[in-house]
Amino acid sequence: xxxxxxxxxxxxxSDESREKEVLxxxxxxxxxxxxxxxxxxxxxxxxxxxxxxxELYNLMGSGDDLQSVMPAETKKxxxxxVQMGFRAVRKYKWAPFTNEARSDGLQLHHWQRVDRxxxxxxxxxxxxxxxxxxxxxxxxxxxxxxxxxxxxxEETEYLFEVCRQFDIRWPIVVDRYDNxxxxxxxxxxxxxxxxxxxxxxxxxxxxxxxxxxxYDAEHERRRKEQLSKQWNRTKEELEEEEQLIVELRKIEMRxxxxxxxxxDLQKLINMADAPASPSASGSGISPALGKKKSTFRVKxxxxxxxxxxxxxxxxxxxxxxxxxxEFKSAGAHLRSQEMKLPxxxxxxxxxxxxxxxxxxxxxxxxxGSEAIVNIxxxxxxxxxxxxxxxxxxxxxxxxxxxxxxxxxxxGKKFDIEPRMRISSLSEGGLDESMVNGxxxxxxxxxxxxxxxxxSTLNSVSxxxxxxxxxxxxxxxxxxxxxRKL
Amino acid sequence: xxEVVERMKGKRVVRPIVYGNTATSFGYKRESDQHTHQWTVxxxxxxxxxxxxxxxxxxxxxxxxxxxxxxxxEKPPYEVVETGWGEFEIQIRIYFIDPNEKPxxxxxxxxxxxxxxxxxxxxQQVIAEYFDEIIFQEPTVPMYKALTAGExxxxxxxxxxxxxxxxxNRSIEIGQAxxxxxxxxxxxxxxxxREAHKLMVRHKDELEQIQDASETxxxxxxx
Numbered sequence: 001x002x003x004x005x006x007x008x009x010x011x012x013x014s015d016e017s018r019e020k021e022v023l024x025x026x027x028x029x030x031x032x033x034x035x036x037x038x039x040x041x042x043x044x045x046x047x048x049x050x051x052x053x054x055e056l057y058n059l060m061g062s063g064d065d066l067q068s069v070m071p072a073e074t075k076k077x078x079x080x081x082v083q084m085g086f087r088a089v090r091k092y093k094w095a096p097f098t099n100e101a102r103s104d105g106l107q108l109h110h111w112q113r114v115d116r117x118x119x120x121x122x123x124x125x126x127x128x129x130x131x132x133x134x135x136x137x138x139x140x141x142x143x144x145x146x147x148x149x150x151x152x153x154e155e156t157e158y159l160f161e162v163c164r165q166f167d168i169r170w171p172i173v174v175d176r177y178d179n180x181x182x183x184x185x186x187x188x189x190x191x192x193x194x195x196x197x198x199x200x201x202x203x204x205x206x207x208x209x210x211x212x213x214x215y216d217a218e219h220e221r222r223r224k225e226q227l228s229k230q231w232n233r234t235k236e237e238l239e240e241e242e243q244l245i246v247e248l249r250k251i252e253m254r255x256x257x258x259x260x261x262x263x264d265l266q267k268l269i270n271m272a273d274a275p276a277s278p279s280a281s282g283s284g285i286s287p288a289l290g291k292k293k294s295t296f297r298v299k300x301x302x303x304x305x306x307x308x309x310x311x312x313x314x315x316x317x318x319x320x321x322x323x324x325x326e327f328k329s330a331g332a333h334l335r336s337q338e339m340k341l342p343x344x345x346x347x348x349x350x351x352x353x354x355x356x357x358x359x360x361x362x363x364x365x366x367x368g369s370e371a372i373v374n375i376x377x378x379x380x381x382x383x384x385x386x387x388x389x390x391x392x393x394x395x396x397x398x399x400x401x402x403x404x405x406x407x408x409x410x411g412k413k414f415d416i417e418p419r420m421r422i423s424s425l426s427e428g429g430l431d432e433s434m435v436n437g438x439x440x441x442x443x444x445x446x447x448x449x450x451x452x453x454x455s456t457l458n459s460v461s462x463x464x465x466x467x468x469x470x471x472x473x474x475x476x477x478x479x480x481x482x483r484k485l
Numbered sequence: 486x487x488e489v490v491e492r493m494k495g496k497r498v499v500r501p502i503v504y505g506n507t508a509t510s511f512g513y514k515r516e517s518d519q520h521t522h523q524w525t526v527x528x529x530x531x532x533x534x535x536x537x538x539x540x541x542x543x544x545x546x547x548x549x550x551x552x553x554x555x556x557x558x559e560k561p562p563y564e565v566v567e568t569g570w571g572e573f574e575i576q577i578r579i580y581f582i583d584p585n586e587k588p589x590x591x592x593x594x595x596x597x598x599x600x601x602x603x604x605x606x607x608x609q610q611v612i613a614e615y616f617d618e619i620i621f622q623e624p625t626v627p628m629y630k631a632l633t634a635g636e637x638x639x640x641x642x643x644x645x646x647x648x649x650x651x652x653x654n655r656s657i658e659i660g661q662a663x664x665x666x667x668x669x670x671x672x673x674x675x676x677x678x679r680e681a682h683k684l685m686v687r688h689k690d691e692l693e694q695i696q697d698a699s700e701t702x703x704x705x706x707x708x
Contacts, residue, residue, distance in 0.1 A: 327620070327622055328622075329622070330492050330622050330623035330624075331586070331587055331621075331622055331623075332581065332586055332587065332589050332619055332620065332621045332622070332624070333589055333619075333620055333622070334589055334591055334617050334618065334619060334620070335499075335617055335618035335619075335620060336591070336617045356667075360659065360660075360662075360663035360666070360667075361659055361663075362656070362659055362660060362663055363656060365615075366656045366660075367615060367616035367617065367649065367652060367653050367656060368615075368616060368617035368618055369501075369616060369618065369653045369657075370499075370618070371653070371657050372653060372656050372657055372660065375657060375660035375661060375664060376660060378664060379660060379663055379664050379667065382664065382667045382668065382671060383667065385671055386667055386670060386671050386674065389671060389674040389675060389678060390674060392678060393674055393677060393678050393681065396678060396681040396682065396685065397681070399685060400681060400684060400685060400688075403685065403688055403689070403692065404688075406692060407688065407691075407692065407695075410695045412691075412695070414684070414688055416681075416684070417677070417680060417681075417684075419673070419676070419677040419680070420677050420680065420681040420684070422674070422677075442673050442677065443669070443672070443673045443676070444666075444669045444670045444673040446670055446673065446674070447666070447670075448663075448666060448667050448670055449670050449674060
């Protein structure tokens with residue numbers, strides 16, 4: 001064992017290693033062998049002083065080279081002969097003394113300086129004998145003020161006597177109180193209650209303005225009961241309590257979360273209720289256009305009464321205006337940044353915008369002047385509106401066509417005006433001759449509209465419209481959905 | 486450090502700038518690096534004013550294949566002259582004299598082949614110029630002072646090959662025409678739609694009456 005420690009400490013002389021070998025070979029080495037080896041060990045190893053770090057001890061090497069760590073100079077440390085004092089030694093005498101705190105006059109002795117024997121001071125420790133003055137009461141006082149149904153005068157006097165005897169150290173008072181003497185066992189609260197109520201009466205008698213003394217025995221009893229209950233909890237009860245606290249915390253957290261969510265929702269609702277900001281209703285559209293749109297919407301409102309029965313409501317067009325970046329907050333930006341198309345715009349729309357710009361001979365990336373930005377943003381919003389209108393008109397055309405088909409089954413017919421025909425519009429728009437100002441004819445050549453691709457929109461809506469022939473009238477929800485597609 | 490930046494409430498300062506590039510072809514492919522063109526990317530103020538009044542520096546971020554692809558120009562002319570063989574997008578970041586005013590970034594697609602113009606001396610050169618405006622929304626106080634100090638300067642037309650204002654006006658004209666055209670078409674389609682709807686409502690009722698009268702239809706009951 002020691003050998004191992006030494007090897008750890010790096011102290012392996014040849015002697016040592018040999019000895020270790022012996023120990024290793026004969027694990028059950030004889031006692032004599034050990035004894036013979038013991039003194040040798042002692043001589044060449046210095047025991048590691050207690051508290052010294054092992055690393056430091058290692059630095060000292062094997063122990064026979066201690067010169068490097070020996071203090072070179074010792075003289076400076078201290079004077080070998082210390083001068084303790086300058087005066088001659090005082091004389092003390094074994095003398096009797098009186099303890100003023102004692103009343104029994106016991107005579108004790110102690111060592112005292114001779115020079116102080118003559119004019120002796122009072123015993124120094126007597127001042128620590130504090131006597132608490134327990135108030136007295138006269139018979140008259142007792143008769144007039146201190147009577148109690150629960151306490152006899154004798155017991156009260158006995159109580160005060162015990163209190164005086166033990167300096168109102170309540171635990172001792174309670175312990176020493178003789179419950180058998182008056183037949184009623186008294187708890188600490190009973191005793192205190194009686195004592196303090198008398199004290200209160202007495203102080204009030206002496207000085208009505210003094211600080212009243214209050215003792216609430218009932219409260220004290222409850223407090224102690226609680227404490228004892230808390231103290232007497234079992235391990236299981238403790239664990240249960242801890243679990244309950246954890247649960248409570250969880251519940252509170254969940255409650256907070258719920259409140260937060262409700263708050264967020266409320267905010268969202270408020271935002272939705274608030275009048276839409278100009279950015280939401282298409283900033284790029286000119287006031288005139290916006291006005292038209294609004295009248296359009298009013299009409300939608302009146303028409304929507306037909307919605308549940310109507311197979312198709314062409315007037316209800318939701319134009320999702322393009323939202324161009326707005327720079328309302330403080331800071332610098334480039335005018336051209338105001339022209340950036342929103343990134344969430346679909347491929348189809350992007351393509352339509354590109355085509356219409358190209359067909360209008362407009363640059364894809366125009367210069368960034370204010371007028372250009374305004375025109376471009378407005379124009380691209382208009383392209384979106386045109387796309388929507390074209391798609392809707394196409395659906396309307398299909399509806400009318402199918403309706404006419406059914407009319408013909410009954411031997412009746414009606415005319416679909418040329419301007420309601422949009423599916424046959426060939427690229428490049430109508431021939432100028434078509435636009436002749438006659439009622440029922442288109443008022444424009446619809447050149448730009450012809451370039452707008454609504455194929456997916458169209459195919460879906462026509463598909464749904466065809467479906468509707470066989471299926472019962474779809475719900476307004478379904479209509480909405482199909483229009484979105 | 487929470488320094489309160491004082492800004493000019495309700496103020497808005499617009500500074501027109503022009504950025505772009507010029508490029509000339511070597512006329513051959515350089516053996517060493519295959520480069521074919523020398524080009525210059527630049528940023529200037531449109532008006533004849535001292536840009537250092539409000540611009541601290543301009544940083545040009547070239548294609549990653551260039552050595553030190555980020556070039557910082559502290560003094561005018563804000564230019565980078567390089568050679569190359571291909572077009573790419575250059576990020577031009579403009580830092581303002583007041584660090585509290587965040588830098589802005591313009592993007593310029595380097596042009597090497599188009600638009601080719603013939604110079605008065607007969608040489609051909611590619612010149613791409615792009616007009617833009619820096620809008621300072623509620624600039625910081627020092628920024629505002631710097632900006633208003635150089636106000637009222639006339640455009641320095643000679644510095645640019647193109648008459649940029651005229652180019653802008655042409656774009657506006659075309660745009661206005663296109664806008665009118667599309668507005669008319671929108672009105673046309675809208676009117677057509679309105680009429681189509683009326684027609685539909687009218688005939689739907691009629692159709693129902695016919696169907697009620699004939700009482701032979703079972704499949705198309707819904708209509």
